Amino acid sequence: MRRRSAERAGNEPARKAPEGTEEATAGEGAVVGAMAAVPWQAHLAELASTSLAGMSRRLPTLIGAAIRLAWRASRFDTVVTILLNLAAGVFTAYGLLATAGVLTALFAGGATPDRVRAALPSLALVAGAAALRSGLQAGAGWAQARLRPKVNRIVETRLFDLTTRVDLTAFDDTDFHDAMHRARQQGLYEASSVVQEAIDILTGLVGLTAAAGALGVLHPVLLPLLLLTAVPDGWAAARAARMRYLTIFTLSPVRRRKWVLADLMADRDSAAEIRAFTMRGFLGREHDRLATEECEVHVALARRQAVARVIGEIVGGVATGAVYVALGALLATGSVPLAVAGTAVLAIRTGKTSLASLLYAVNQCYESGLYFADYLDFCAEAEVRIPEGRHGPAPATFDVITAEDVWFTYPGADEPSLRGVSVRIHAGQVVALVGENGSGKTTLAKILAGLYRPDEGEVRWDGVRLSEVDLERLRENVAMIPQDYTHWPMTARHNIAMGRTPDDALIAEAARASGADEVIAPLSHGYGTLLDRRFKDGHELSGGQWQRIAVARGFYRDAPLLICDEPTAALDARAEHALFERIRGHADGRTVLLITHRLASVRHADQVYVLDHGRVIEEGPPAELLAAGGVFGELYDLQAQAYQLQTEQAGGPNPPR
Ligand SMILES: Nc1ncnc2c1ncn2[C@@H]1O[C@H](COP(=O)(O)OP(=O)(O)OP(=O)(O)O)[C@@H](O)[C@H]1O
Ligand SMILES: [Mg+2]
Incomplete structure (x- = not known):
């Protein structure tokens, strides 16, 4: 059996089996935790050492890919989402500045009823801006939600278009299987998340710009204070995401093997043999061994992630305290009036919320982006494996x-x-x-x-x-009756026509030639009977009956x-x-x-x-x-x-x- 080179992913808890032991082979006792180093996943080392800054450098590419995907999925929803988010940001800034007007009127001298009356126009503006912003955000959210299923559809279609077109030899290559597994298991579903998060980044940026703009107008010193409060959280989240990705990457071969075993234990085809060979215990133990290994790795991951988050929270808390101390000092020295300080607190809170959601979105986008990159890499690899377009007439x-x-x-x-x-x-x-x-x-x-x-x-x-x-x-x-034919979970008619337009007369002729007509005649729905017991009204055939159907396929094809x-x-x-x-x-x-x-x-x-x-x-x-x-x-x-x-x-x- 061919052994794949085992390479550790960064500092992840990959357990490498000693060379030459049973466990070092992919046969009995899979390679648990060992890494499959796929040449075209050279980005792994880069990812393992990516810092927040490195992440930011990578983001534009990811966001670009996501927006292109969204554009292909629905131009209308993409444009509407972006425009409505931008408009909502404008009203956020406008509302904050109107708040300063309210506070200035309230903190001015004079009788309270007069001050409240003076504040009323600004209050109306604040309320109007808030209502408009909420409406626009709801509209943007709706458009964004419409995008997700559309993006899912096109990425799935592309993946299966490629898996059915690649050269047959790709299916004899374990690296290709690992890559396909990662792309199907996770990468596929992360594509729409990347789109979602790319738009969230945009939304966060707009909100932050609105708050920062308002703060800048109020007092320039307030702006850097805002940044100080949210960076630690962002760092912790980014670190946790990278840990999770690397763990899942490392565990990919183990998860694949567990998946195969799980399928065997829950599949109809293998159910009889599992019982006949009384191999329930063997399969269960093997599955449990892999599950335990995976579980331990995840538990260790949770601990390390929690540590990173706690550090982020502590540093973030200290930074927030420092910001309020600085604001107090500005107030005490008379650098900012009370109304401005009050508005600044609101703007900092708004800005912090936007910054936190921005960093969260950046982090999520980066994390989803790692899986999405697996999907993109798989597509690129699969493209290479599509037989060259030789156009000579057949x-x-x-x-x-x-x-x-x-x-x-x-x-x-x-x-x-x-x-x-x-x-x-x-x-x-x-x-x-x-x-x-x-x-x-x-x-x-x-x-x-x-x-x-x-x-x-x-x-x-x-x-x-x-x-x-x-x-x-x-x-x-060419008509081929293969040695290992497939029991297609379709009707008898489609099992013979195999994707070609079914012609009942020709199907009956092919079935007669192979003896499949005798098999189909007693079926409850004749040629319309579904040949799969897993579905309602489905019918199962014997081995020889299936072979007659397979032979009929060969005869049906006019080649x-x-x-x-x-x-x-x-x-x-x-x-x-x-x-x-x-x-x-x-x-x-x-x-x-x-x-x-x-x-x-x-x-x-x-x-x-x-x-x-x-x-x-x-x-x-x-x-x-x-x-x-x-x-x-x-x-x-x-x-x-x-x-x-x-x-x-x-x-x-x-x-x-
Ligand atoms: N997908 C594959 N990947 C690697 N080796 C393979 C693969 N398929 C077949 N082989 C190997 O190629 C050799 C020829 O296999 P092949 O299936 O052509 O034999 P065959 O003559 O059809 O045998 P049989 O009579 O058992 O059907 C065998 O040694 C087999 O182990
Ligand atoms: Mg053979």
């Missing part, structure tokens, strides 16, 4: 498909799975690939189907090199090349015979690449290739191979002997060789 038919000296190694594998394989498939033929488990048959079939690109060598459809064509288009001309990878592994004898009869009849004029371990059925192929450890070791018409007495003949005899023994015991005739 051939619709062929006279001969050739693979020449094809080499292929799975990402991260030590050994190549194909080593210089060459095959020829003539139109209208049935070509069989045989060989022992792991010899490379499925891999070769996937390369011929355009699912993987060979590392070396070339596959051609007539003269056209597949390396130059748009593989997505080519796949339209000149039909690849059948172990199409009969789960079929009963009658269904298997019927299917091979059909394949023998060249599946309605199509060319068939047949992979099977049922060698008796291979006798009717036009050409057989025997693979061994990624190489073609024998090739030719089956009769010639049998006559030559090589590996094919040996394997064939082994299977034939089993039948011979049975038929001898039953007194029946021997099967023909």
Whole structure:
């Protein structure tokens, strides 16, 4: 098993398993707390050491990305949110300055009723400004709330657009899985938070500017005092956020493994095996071990976060005290009149609230931004893994498909799975690939189907090199019945049509050919029956019944090349015979690449290739191979002997060789 380099994330509590121990492998006993250092996450070190200042430098990029996202999600809501917030800020400042008018009138000499009367116009202005500000803020809040689901929609769509387009080899790469996990688990949902917080930053800035403007007008010394009160809180919050992010980043492989285990323990597919193998205890212990590890890391995190916050609160409290002492001194020395000092206290409180929400938003935006960056990084990485846009027209038919000296190694594998394989498939033929488990048959079939690109060598459809064509288009001309087919949680009709417009007559025809019609006939809603027991009215099929559906898919697809990878592994004898009869009849004029371990059925192929450890070791018409007495003949005899023994015991005739 390939081991990923373990690297500690900053000072986070990543526990690195000793080299060579069970725990250092990702098999039994996952790497708990060890870091997966993904090359394209080089920003980790930078983040681990980011200070408040560093954070501020990063913010404009994040805010820029967030605003662009919001703009794409809804121009109207973005503009309305920003404009209404700006207008609310103007009325905040206006209200504060009007308050100074109220206080000046109240603190002036004369009889109290006269002073109150004098203050009334300013009071009306304060009340009007407050009402307008509240109305504008409510409107801005509404527009902002409308943005969130719209942003969520576009980021989700983009993510799944990429996960379904990346090269198939990406799914064999553990780093890609880790990155995809982080992007899906958290990054996806933080995108709308970043947008929300970017707007909150703007709102906070506007409020702060309003308060600062009012203070500046009242007395210039008051402005720096305002800043002094809120910086410590902001620092503490930023520190706590960074700790949380790094912990979650560090725990990513553990959480992924726990997630997989949790799925297994709660999934329908694995429920029977868990009971049959009485492995409840094993899975539970493994899950609990990971959960305990995660829990300990989180408890330690909570302690360190609390310490940071307490320090912030203490320093913040001292700073607030100092501000009021300074204000008292200004008042005592007569530098500011009482009315101004009174307004200043209000403005400082307003400003502090705005500054606190600004810092909170900055901090939240930064924290969400870290996860959002994971999402953006994943998207960037996935973009790179999208097969290059080769636009050569994909051939619709062929006279001969050739693979020449094809080499292929799975990402991260030590050994190549194909080593210089060459095959020829003539139109209208049935070509069989045989060989022992792991010899490379499925891999070769996937390369011929355009699912993987060979590392070396070339596959051609007539003269056209597949390396130059748009593989997505080519796949339209290939029907594949894969070895590991999916039980799609859809209706029987869609399970056969597989994304193409369902044509009932053709579906019935394909189902008849594969024997799936017998499976579907008794279902309560026929072709409209949902094949998933997890949903109401859903129906479950047996393994062989599912395989008949999978075979019907291959027949439904009108493609000149039909690849059948172990199409009969789960079929009963009658269904298997019927299917091979059909394949023998060249599946309605199509060319068939047949992979099977049922060698008796291979006798009717036009050409057989025997693979061994990624190489073609024998090739030719089956009769010639049998006559030559090589590996094919040996394997064939082994299977034939089993039948011979049975038929001898039953007194029946021997099967023909
Ligand atoms: N996704 C993968 N990542 C890494 N190695 C793989 C992957 N899939 C297959 N292999 C390896 O490639 C080799 C060939 O596998 P392949 O599935 O092509 O064999 P096969 O001939 O189809 O076997 P079977 O008869 O069991 O279906 C095997 O050694 C296997 O371990
Ligand atoms: Mg296989």
